[in-house]
Amino acid sequence: MTEPYLSATDMHGGYGKADILNGCTLTVDKGQIAVIVGPNGAGKSTAMKAVFGMLNLREGRVTLGGEDITALTPQERVRKGMGFVPQTHNIFPTMTVEENLEMGAFIREDDFRDTMAQVYELFPAVADKRKQNAGELSGGQRQQVAVGRALMTKPSLLMLDEPTAGVSPIVMDELFDRIIEVARTGISILMVEQNARQALEIADIGYVLVQGANRYTDSGQALLADPEVRRTFLGG
Amino acid sequence: MSHTRQAEAHGAWRAPVLFLVLALLFLAEGTFRNALFSGSWNTALGILNMGLISAIMALGVNMQWGYAGLFNAGVVGFLALGGLAPVLVSTPPVQGAWAAGGPRVILALAVGLGTLVLAAQVWKRVPGRPRVLALIAVLVLGFVLYRFLFDPAVAAIEANNSASAGNIGGLGWPVLLSWPVGALMAAAAAWGVGKVALGLRSDYLAIATLGIGEIIVAVMRNEEWLSRGVKNMSGIPRPVPYEVDLQADPGFVARAAEWGLSPGLASGIWVKLLYAGLFTAVLLALILLAELALKSPWGRMMRAIRDNETAAGAMGKNVTRRHLQIFVIGSAVIGLAGAMMVTLDGLLSPNSFNPLRYTFLIWVMVIVGGSGNNWGAVLGAILIWFLWIKAEVWGPELMRLITLPLPEGAFRSHMLGSAPHMRFIALGLVLLLVLRFAPRGLVPEK
Amino acid sequence: MDILNALVAILNFVVIPAASYGAQLALGALGVTLIYGILRFSNFAHGDTMAFGTALVILVTWGLQAIGIDLGPVPTALLALPIGIALCSVFVLGTDRTVYRFYRRKRSDPIILVMASVGVMFIMNGLTRLVIGVDEIRFDDGARFLVSVQQFRAWTGLSEGLSLRVSQAITLAVTALACWALFRFLSRSRAGKAMRAYSDNEDLALLSGIDPERVVRLTWIIATALAVTAGTLYGLDKSFKAFNYFQILLPIFAAAIVGGLGNPLGAVAGGFIVAFSEVAVTYPWKKIANYLGFQPEGLLQLLSTEYKFAVSFVILIVVLLFRPTGLFRGKSV
Numbered sequence A: 001m002t003e004p005y006l007s008a009t010d011m012h013g014g015y016g017k018a019d020i021l022n023g024c025t026l027t028v029d030k031g032q033i034a035v036i037v038g039p040n041g042a043g044k045s046t047a048m049k050a051v052f053g054m055l056n057l058r059e060g061r062v063t064l065g066g067e068d069i070t071a072l073t074p075q076e077r078v079r080k081g082m083g084f085v086p087q088t089h090n091i092f093p094t095m096t097v098e099e100n101l102e103m104g105a106f107i108r109e110d111d112f113r114d115t116m117a118q119v120y121e122l123f124p125a126v127a128d129k130r131k132q133n134a135g136e137l138s139g140g141q142r143q144q145v146a147v148g149r150a151l152m153t154k155p156s157l158l159m160l161d162e163p164t165a166g167v168s169p170i171v172m173d174e175l176f177d178r179i180i181e182v183a184r185t186g187i188s189i190l191m192v193e194q195n196a197r198q199a200l201e202i203a204d205i206g207y208v209l210v211q212g213a214n215r216y217t218d219s220g221q222a223l224l225a226d227p228e229v230r231r232t233f234l235g236g
Numbered sequence B: 001m002s003h004t005r006q007a008e009a010h011g012a013w014r015a016p017v018l019f020l021v022l023a024l025l026f027l028a029e030g031t032f033r034n035a036l037f038s039g040s041w042n043t044a045l046g047i048l049n050m051g052l053i054s055a056i057m058a059l060g061v062n063m064q065w066g067y068a069g070l071f072n073a074g075v076v077g078f079l080a081l082g083g084l085a086p087v088l089v090s091t092p093p094v095q096g097a098w099a100a101g102g103p104r105v106i107l108a109l110a111v112g113l114g115t116l117v118l119a120a121q122v123w124k125r126v127p128g129r130p131r132v133l134a135l136i137a138v139l140v141l142g143f144v145l146y147r148f149l150f151d152p153a154v155a156a157i158e159a160n161n162s163a164s165a166g167n168i169g170g171l172g173w174p175v176l177l178s179w180p181v182g183a184l185m186a187a188a189a190a191w192g193v194g195k196v197a198l199g200l201r202s203d204y205l206a207i208a209t210l211g212i213g214e215i216i217v218a219v220m221r222n223e224e225w226l227s228r229g230v231k232n233m234s235g236i237p238r239p240v241p242y243e244v245d246l247q248a249d250p251g252f253v254a255r256a257a258e259w260g261l262s263p264g265l266a267s268g269i270w271v272k273l274l275y276a277g278l279f280t281a282v283l284l285a286l287i288l289l290a291e292l293a294l295k296s297p298w299g300r301m302m303r304a305i306r307d308n309e310t311a312a313g314a315m316g317k318n319v320t321r322r323h324l325q326i327f328v329i330g331s332a333v334i335g336l337a338g339a340m341m342v343t344l345d346g347l348l349s350p351n352s353f354n355p356l357r358y359t360f361l362i363w364v365m366v367i368v369g370g371s372g373n374n375w376g377a378v379l380g381a382i383l384i385w386f387l388w389i390k391a392e393v394w395g396p397e398l399m400r401l402i403t404l405p406l407p408e409g410a411f412r413s414h415m416l417g418s419a420p421h422m423r424f425i426a427l428g429l430v431l432l433l434v435l436r437f438a439p440r441g442l443v444p445e446k
Numbered sequence C: 001m002d003i004l005n006a007l008v009a010i011l012n013f014v015v016i017p018a019a020s021y022g023a024q025l026a027l028g029a030l031g032v033t034l035i036y037g038i039l040r041f042s043n044f045a046h047g048d049t050m051a052f053g054t055a056l057v058i059l060v061t062w063g064l065q066a067i068g069i070d071l072g073p074v075p076t077a078l079l080a081l082p083i084g085i086a087l088c089s090v091f092v093l094g095t096d097r098t099v100y101r102f103y104r105r106k107r108s109d110p111i112i113l114v115m116a117s118v119g120v121m122f123i124m125n126g127l128t129r130l131v132i133g134v135d136e137i138r139f140d141d142g143a144r145f146l147v148s149v150q151q152f153r154a155w156t157g158l159s160e161g162l163s164l165r166v167s168q169a170i171t172l173a174v175t176a177l178a179c180w181a182l183f184r185f186l187s188r189s190r191a192g193k194a195m196r197a198y199s200d201n202e203d204l205a206l207l208s209g210i211d212p213e214r215v216v217r218l219t220w221i222i223a224t225a226l227a228v229t230a231g232t233l234y235g236l237d238k239s240f241k242a243f244n245y246f247q248i249l250l251p252i253f254a255a256a257i258v259g260g261l262g263n264p265l266g267a268v269a270g271g272f273i274v275a276f277s278e279v280a281v282t283y284p285w286k287k288i289a290n291y292l293g294f295q296p297e298g299l300l301q302l303l304s305t306e307y308k309f310a311v312s313f314v315i316l317i318v319v320l321l322f323r324p325t326g327l328f329r330g331k332s333v
């Protein structure tokens, strides 16, 4: 078996003295969707930050496309093809939608108008508001801007931390559809989701994280079918 | 923070040793006469007395900053306000001033204050649209009425014997009584500012206090009816004897002769010693109270809030109210120091209230001494004050040494002439260096 | 009733002085607000940056005059201004490197940075005294008036005169130019957008690959350029006195807060709001009332000029009470 595209193995670390992550392992294959679910405070966001290099890992290793990136800064990881949409504060509120996308492409030296057009194509709702300040948009549209911003570097791995937080069910379905669409273009996706059921539906691989460690790891369908997982994490 | 190691390494001996060094400095100032020291006990005690008053100011600032992390950038204003108290409380009444317009001024001030209170009530009580209109109406009417009452009364008071008085005059009460009054006046002003600016971002308090400081000083400069403004108010009564009276007292002269001192020198030193005793008593009492307060549940909560405001707030502590309390108390202490300073000088001179000297210098004292530690603040205050005064002498000396190799000429004389300004640069450097390399100061908080 | 004369008087004594003072405050407040937006603290050294930079400009002006260079009717100081800005920027960047960067990296409390800026303020204050002294200095060579009172009276035949000093006209022109350039820079250029992005959301800016140190350096340079320009214009308009620049800190802070800290457009508006209030409240309106046919007893002066700082303070308090994020919504409280 070939090595997965992203592989973060046995991560230990936290913000201060106490570890939040206690041996968490996440992998995503090329073009696949990996979903992390788990109770509040389990360390899902922390795991995402660790994968993205925003946290000093005490132990563990992160590789991307076979290359060890454990020591790289977040900015360097962006250049290696990672895109990250944080859970909160993921847009520039007093800048227009278009400027948000431009900032997403800040490190690109080449012409990024094509990418921008693709993002607008993917999210037609925000395309209409490109001259409007991102902070004035609805919750769902803001999330679209946030995802669009991360796509501007043409990442090969897109990391989303609760992209559907605080949006209506209709918008949520719409967002999931878009995410699947993104994955179809060959981009690997690692995402954290509160709406575990729907997320696992579309997941190629799912992780149930509890207290900073993997409790269950399996394909999305298998997790959905597991009575134990259903009872404890999916509410029956 | 990561500075605990530094504190442990030096241990409990640190403060006593530093105070000893300080004492030696004063001893040197009093005994040796050379390029560095004056060799005059009069000078040494003079520096010490102002140092003690600075220590009280520093205590006040330390309460606000050290206990609560509040940045008061208007120390000079609270100090000046406190300094007004000896004038109003203890100077003799001015003949005819009260009759000329006293009651009317009081009434005007009451109207002014009442307007603000009424405006606040209107804002709280009146609902909906008419609110703003009612507020504006109250403020405009109040202002017109205030000016109508205030202006003629002030003109009358200032016209009364304007060459030597022109002010409302004092009550003629003992000057020591004016010290707590000064504290109260500063506390009242602090309550007003704190009510508005606390609970917002931390820098807003700094900016608001910077403003109130400038305004209080402007009021004292311009309201001649109050304390003669820039004409200065001299002859403020003393709590200790006058030198001339001592020199005329045969008993004192005889005792001075026993010590081998001339009456002039002895009287000067004796008066300064009395002041020093008085100030030390106040300082020690304040430190005692402050330490007791710090060890009480109230003090522990105060520090808990400072160390983690969010957590304390989450635990249901009313952070803003605590901050207001400590801000008012600290300002009262500063006001007390202001009253003491004016008493010591026997003079209220509003033009001398310079923010660099009376706000930011005090800040340097607190930071250098060790914010959060009362003894540290006292040490920092007396030490920095000593250095500040001596820098006036040492600066030019140093400059002479530095410029020795330079040829005589315009540049050298410019450098020599500007030596006094080096004090500011030195002070800024000290502040920055301490803040960076010893943020807990000379005597760190326990 | 003599409406024409009344209007001219208002223009001459209120509108023109307040506009040029407002422009100076606006430039100062822009610097404060930019530093606040990017570095997230209120820079107490800003007034002394203005003073120090202006002192440098004066020195360069004297140097230029000594070698016989001047700009004819326009003050030589304008020629010296870019040099003064460059010198002052070097100094300010030095303070960032040696003082502020340390606390930025440590992510210290904003109030610690404020305190550090007080230290820098002392040093700049001392340096200003060292290089130029504490006396009042006038350095406005060139023509004094664009329109003088006599000229205006002769042209219009009105009894009320109107004057427009060269320094006032230059203040307005330079401010307009500086604001135009700044807003264009912020809204169009890549670096300007990076600054706004950093101010909006520091962490996301980092994730987007924006170099924070570059943004910070750029901010210091722009703020310094604005400060030195404001200081020079203020000095040309009134006179140079180091202590005045410490005092102007309060109206500048008031302007920045009124406009919403971190909001450049707000800072400009705030500058004019503060200036117009200050002048309107301290101007004796008796003359204008007379023209309008009233015969008031008093001077109709709401507040004597000594209390002009009280106006900034009251505006500040009112804004803090009712709208702590400022009229134009700045950064959070």
Ligand SMILES: Nc1ncnc2c1ncn2[C@@H]1O[C@H](COP(=O)(O)OP(=O)(O)O)[C@@H](O)[C@H]1O
Binding pocket: A015, A016, A020, A038, A039, A040, A041, A042, A043, A044, A045, A046, A047
């Ligand atoms: N910036 C931070 N500093 C310190 N502790 C944090 C920080 N962010 C999160 N934590 C702590 O880490 C734990 C995991 O948080 P998080 O990863 O956000 O959980 P999740 O995203 O699964 O809800 C929680 O106990 C939280 O309090």
Ligand SMILES: [Mg+2]
Binding pocket: A044, A045, A046, A087
């Ligand atoms: Mg989370």
